[in-house]
Amino acid sequence: MxxxxxxxxxxxxxxxxxxxxxxxxxxxxxxxxxxxxxxxxxxxxxxxxxxxxxxxxxxxxxxxxxxxxxxxxxxxGSLELPSRTGDLRVDLRAIADAFRRRALRHPAAAALVLTRQLGSAEGLAPVQAVLEVLRSAGCSPEEAVHLLRTVLATLVGTLLREVNAGPTYGTGDLPGIAARRATLERSGLPAVVEAAPYLARFDSEAEFDYAMELALDAVVARIEAVTRDG
Missing domain, CATH: 1.10.10.60 (Homeodomain-like)
Structure with a gap:
């Protein structure tokens, strides 16, 4: 900015x-x-x-x-940031959940947090919150920034997929699932045919949970490795 x-x-x-x-x-x-x-x-x-x-x-x-x-x-700036518990995973997930709730009110604008270089205290408040959690877990400032960007990219990318989910990502209604599965099974591609029941269905809540937990697994493993190796 x-x-x-x-x-x-x-x-x-x-x-x-x-x-x-x-x-x-x-x-x-x-x-x-x-x-x-x-x-x-x-x-x-x-x-x-x-x-x-x-x-x-x-x-x-x-x-x-x-x-x-x-x-x-x-x-x-309008995020309702949760109070910290001292647990790395719990605190990062709580911030991610708060961002998702806020972003889904205006989903088409969510990507702006990745593309704007904000300099105000209001715009940087969530960044401060995440960095505090990571620094408390033992990250150096440089490592904390890398992890911040990774978590943010996962969070916003998952939200954009949730908002823009089309046939490629599957659907949530039963007729749509059946139609998509039939299309996939006719593809003749063995791996696609095998995964058709899962590719045809899209549950945004479950996908968000999976993506964030996977990202947090990586964050925790990275911090443990860095602090162990000094």
Whole structure:
């Protein structure tokens, strides 16, 4: 995120400028993302959603990057971070679960936490929480950053799969499962045919649990290896 503050503009304020708030702009940006995609975000698109002159947004955000940073900060800053228990696995999983609950309110915007370089205390609060857990477990600052990125990539990647799950990942309704399984079994590919009953079914909760537990297994094993080897 840039640290620049948009310069105050002189003269008559643009249409709707006096009614705008940063919270309102963030909400409008989330609506654009939800109805179209992150790529559709822009000053004009958000202004159209708000029914105001695009120039009025520059009193609150610094263009498209400012809009995306604001949404990412909103997602991260509004997380209800759990209290630490002192147990590495429990604490990391609790943070992941809190992020999932928050992200699923605006699933199309979840990837922004991986693509924005945030610098505010609000945006960095979850990073601080994860780093504290990892450092308390004996990680060096460098190792903690590697593990942070690994956990975050697993978390967001799993959420994006959950939100965008299509026939490739299977489905949850019985007719859909049956149709997908039949398609897979007709593929003629031995490994695919063998796995067809499982490939045809997609349970987002179970997949999230599996992915996070696998990632946490790797984190715990890595920390144990590093601390054992000094």
């Amino acid at each position: 840039t640290d620049r503050t948009p310069a105050a503009r002189r003269g008559r304020p643009p249409k709707g400028a006096g009614q705008l708030t940063r919270a309102g702009i963030i909400e409008a940006t989330l609506k654009v993302i939800g109805s179209d995609c992150v790529g559709a975000v822009g000053v004009r698109a958000v202004a159209r959603q708000l029914g105001v002159d695009p120039k009025s947004l520059y009193n609150h955000v610094d263009g498209k990057d400012g809009l995306l940073d604001a949404v990412a900060e909103h997602l991260l």
